[in-house]
Amino acid sequence: MALFVAGVSHKNAPVALREQLAVEEDKLRELLGDIQRDGVLPEVVVLSTCNRVEVYGVADAPGEARAMAFRHLCRYRGLDFSAVESVLYTHLDAEAVRHAFRVAASLDSMMIGEPQILGQVKDAFALAQACETVGPQLHTLFSQAFGVAKRVRTETEIARHAVSVSFAAVELAKKIFAGLARRAVLLVGAGKMSELAAKHLVEQGAFPVYVTNRTWARAQDLARALSGTAVPWDEMDTALASVDIVVTSTGAPEPVVKAAAVARVMHGRRGRPLFFIDIAVPRDVEPGVDGLQDVYRYDIDDLKQVVDANLRERAREAQRAETLVEREVGKFLTRQGEVEVIPTIVSLRARLEEIRVSEVKRTLTRLPDATPETRAAIDALSTAMINKILHAPITKLRESSRAGASRSWREAVHELFGLGRRS
Amino acid sequence: MHPSLINPAVVGYICAMGLALAYLVQRHELVHRLSVLATLAAWAVHTVALIVRAVELGAPPLGSLLDAISVAVWVIVLVEVMIEQRSGLRVLSAFVLPIVVLLSLKTTTSRPANLAPVLASAWIWIHIALAMVGFAAFVFNFVGAIMYLLQERQLKGKRPGAFYYRLPALETLDRLTFRTLALGFPFLTVGLLLGAIWARTAWGSALTFDPLAFFSLVAWIIYAGTLAGRAAAGWHGRRAAYFAIVGFAALVLTLGAGLFLPGRHGS
Known part of the structure; x- marks a missing residue:
């Protein structure tokens, strides 16, 4: 039995092909049922997201099983299998384990570290479990993969730094203020991006939210949407004096927040920092405010620069x-390998122990005058012999198993010692 | 300080510093844990060394400036570990431990056995102990200021580098410098007053020139000014950070004067 994964992903297939192969959930149930009925794939999980369509399986003949699974898939989507076959990648055994771990840990994602993929893998696994196509091998593989993904998320910063402009702004705010709870936010203008940034800030506890806009009705609308307060346009300076974070996104051709006004406002703030997130182009906040103490101004280019730095940081963490994944793959294979031969080792031991006990008993019945010391010595002698004899074969079995070639050894042991048929 | 024990402690602090700096560069969980372990081990050895020294002297190990510095280092490490545990500010050690190492390297040299008899009094111990606790607080004041300036530079420069990711929020750092100033200042003040009063009883005058006393008065004036500026004029952030650095420079001169210039505190 070999573990394999086959499929297409953003790495090797264009979206035009991926979207044709993607299967939604209820179709997936049918598909899993069909695959199982064919009998070549005793264990199978199908993962279908917008970036990848993959079949994880356990089969005696992975090549055949792969072709069968994708033939079913193509039939569902009315595709020609031969067209798909040429782009399919296949990973076997150790490679398959590594691939599963990397996918779950979001290392194979288009955006490395994106958090959705783990949920998608979990869903795919749960669905296969519900359809009863998961056996012991895939069960171990996936539960390990979830563990590895969790470790990667907690022990590296692969998913920590924002890769969108609006989240980068929130992170910057957290580097200026000790926590965003009860920080007042002012929205100047009512663009989509500023609304998004404001939402992120509110999620982090920012409160209250003020909205100002040249069009009073628009300010009121957005204030309502964000459970904030609308502020008349000409009272913007008053609002500036009391808030902590200002998000600007007007369509004004000239800056609407002047450096002189900010300088005036800063006097009354007693060192409370003021953070401008200027998403507008042309810019809404005069760059001159950079010269003021405790004022931090990030325009759209600055924010992009932060995002770029974050991406580099993520790559380093990746x-x-x-x-970490490599180490876990190694551990998994070692464990996995030894798991394969454990039943053989157990029955081999049991068989020899059975012989030993019966032979010792026979000998002792013929020696009725033996002292307890003699009896104990005979017992110890026989045990020592068994252990010495077992040592080499057990070591060999474990080694072969770790090397992934235990099958013939297991069979040989079963034959030689008459352990009965099991594999 | 017991010479046979101080060296392992210093070696431990050096290891911990190396690991802390490595953690600053390459944020590796294991490196941080090892650094904390090395710090705790060195601190434990240091504790034993201080106790041994106290037993030898039959008095608190504060009788010479070097002994007193060693005690200050002991306090600094303790506080560093406590802050790090409580606030999760894991890069703090990378800033504090180099200072710890510099100070404790100096304490490995031999020193006079004890105080001159003219000085022996309960007040003198309190004078030294308070001054050293104050000094420990100002080490954190200084470190907080350095971290503030680094983070502020990153944020104003808009090009996030290593420090942007590793250091906490500006507000947190400004609060750290303020609190350590507010904590250290009373200790320094009372410590200095006791010293002056004691000088009068011991030598008849509180104002005779002593290099250490002179520089510590300079440091006190700088810190008093900063505290007043903070309280009355709303000083904070960069300006407060610059003052913290200048104040600490004065404290370093104070120690230097005590160690290298002849005077009442000298060795």
């Missing part, structure tokens, strides 16, 4: 995550 390196660390890869090392």
Whole structure:
């Protein structure tokens, strides 16, 4: 039995092909049922997201099983299998384990570290479990993969730094203020992006939210949407004096927040920092405010620069995550390998112990005058012999198993010692 | 300080510093844990060394400036570990431990056995102890200021680098410098007053020139000014940070004067 994964992903297939192969959930149930009925794939999980369609399976003949699974898939979507076959990648055994771990840990994602993929893998696994196509091997594989993904998330910063402009702004705010709870936010203008940034800030506890706009009705609308307060346009300076974070996104051709006005406002703030998130182009906040103490101004380019730095930081962390995954793959294979031969070792031991006990008993009945010391010595002698004899074969079995080639050894042991048919 | 024990402690602090700096560069969970372990081990050895020294002297190990610095280092490490545990400010050690190492390297040299008899009094111990606790607080004041300036530079420069990711929020750092100033200042004040009063009883005058006393008065004036500025004029952030650095420079001169210039505190 070999573990394999086959499929297409953003790495090797264009979206035009991926979207044709993607299967929604109720179709997936049918598909899993069909695959199982064919009998070549005793264990199978199908993962279908917008970036990848993959079949994880356990089969005696992975090549055949792969073709069968994708033939079913193509039939569902009315595709020609031969067209798909050429782009399919296949990973076997150790490679398949590594792939599963990397996918779950979001190392194979288009946006490395994106959090959705783990949920998608969990859903795919749960669905296969519900359809009863998961056996012991895939069960171990996936539960390990979830563990690895969790470790990668907590032990590296692969998913920590924002990769969108609006989240980067929130992170910056957290580097200025000690926590965003009860920080007042002022929205100047009513663009989509500023609304998004404001929502993120509110999620982090920012409160209250003020909205100002040249069009009073628009200010009121947005204030209502964010459970905030609308502020008349000409009272913006008053609002500036009391808030902590200002998000600007007007369509004004000239800056609407002047450096002189900010300088005036800063006097009364007693060192409370003021953070401008200027998403507008042309910019809404005069760059001159940079010269003022405790004022931090990030325009759209600055925010992009932060996002770029965050991406580099993520890439660095991804390196660390890869090392971690590699270690986990090694551990998994060692464990997995030894798991395969454990039943053989157990029955081999049991068989020899059975012989030993019966032979010792026979000998002792013929020696009725033996002292307890003699009896104990005979017992110890026989045990020592058994252990010495067992040592080499057990070591060999474990080694072969770790090397992934235990099958013939297991069979040989079963034959030689008459352990009965099991594999 | 017991010479056979101080060296392992200093070696431990050096290891901990190396690991803390490594953690600052390459944020590796294990490196941080090792650094904390090394710090705690060194601190434990340091504790034993201080006790041994106290037993040897039959008095608190504060009789010479070097002994007193060693006690200050002991306090600094304790506070550093406590702050780090409580606030999760894991990069703090990378800033504090280099200072700890510099100070404790100096304490490995030999020193006079004890105080001159003219000085022996309960007040003198309190004078030294308070001054050293104050000094420990100002080490954190200084470190907080450095971290504030680094983070402020990153945020104003809009090009996030290593420190942007590793250091906490500006507000947190400003609060750290303020609190350590507010905590250290009373200790320094009372410590200095006791010293002056004692000088009068011991030598008849509180105002005779002593290099250490002179520089510590300079430091006190700088810190008093900063505290007043903070309280009355709303000083904070960068300006408060600059003053913290200048104040600490004065404290370093104070120690230097005590160690290298002849005077009442000298060795």
